[in-house]
Amino acid sequence: MRRAVELAASALGRTSPNPVVGCVILGADGTVVGEGFHRGAGRPHAEVEALAAAGERARGGTALVTLEPCAHQGRTGPCADALLRAGIARVVYAVPDPDPVAAGGARRLRDAGVEVTGGVLRAEAERGNELWLTAVRRGRPCVTWKFGGTLDGRAAAPDGTSRWITGPESRQDAHALRAAHDAVLVGSGTLRTDDPHLGLRHGVTGSPPLRVVLDRDGTVAPHARVLDDAAPTLLVTGPHTPEPVLPHRHEVLRVPVTEGALDLAVLFDRLWARGVRSVLLEGGARLAASCVAQGLLDRVVAYVAPVVLGAAAHPVLGDFGASTLLAGLRLKLGEVTRLGDDVRLLLRIRELPGDAPPGPACGAGRTAEGDVA
Structure with missing residues (x-):
């Protein structure tokens, strides 16, 4: 199963709106006879790839897969049926499928006489597929706020300079994080300041x-x-903004303006409809504060440098209405990694693993207690 998790991770950032999934097939004698992973929407699922590699050696064997095999006929057929046709005798999966459209494969396999075991290495598989799982459970893209800052929470010096607060190791890691997400989001302030x-x-x-x-x-x-022309761009404007002239690869998306700002909840709904399952929020302080205040933030990746700039410098986060300690957003610490002289913190609004429905939105006036992600 750990190998299946590794296989799934190799396609991170390329499969939306589908999950990343890895599969390993063992023959009847317990040896590995096939491996596979899902490479993208419309491509064969991980189980189908692994079965194709195994051929007849899969008959009477075991399939280990990071996500419950689907029972849904979409652009590809149900994986549960493919496992049955291949003569698989046992299926072991890590995470139950939270998508009500695709779920039910475990039950179909059991009904057909296949031995099925769930929950094996669930925590590891949850983390490998965290962006998609969080999105499906929330019904909107998983939103990760990424920032590089000083020890005292500053994103730029008083004169506006910010290059480079963090070191080269952090910058490379931040680009790998960007590559794992479907979309990267910035506000117009960041665009004007940093281009x-x-x-x-x-x-x-x-x-x-x-x-x-x-x-x-x-x-x-x-x-x-x-x-x-390095990548497509979606320019999000208000409903009455004059039509901008853009190169052909780029698009304009109009969303309502609420209380003087573009409606982020509507934006994320529209991105979901486009197949976007993960958004990396990269700037700036006011935009991040708006996501916090509206309960639209799921994870934080902070690159903290051993630098202190003082109160006159620009903060990494703007005001989101927390006037007391209890009103603050209290996060769950997930991972701590040293990158050169910097420290990378991965924090979540809620803990993993789990499959509970969302609780109250976290933001101004609320703590971060609630459901798992």
């Missing part, structure tokens, strides 16, 4: 994510770097 490119650099390969730029008033300059 970010939002592509993949520092030796990170793969398909760059969809670049999503909030531009309520249509102020993005036509020569902004996010409008080059």
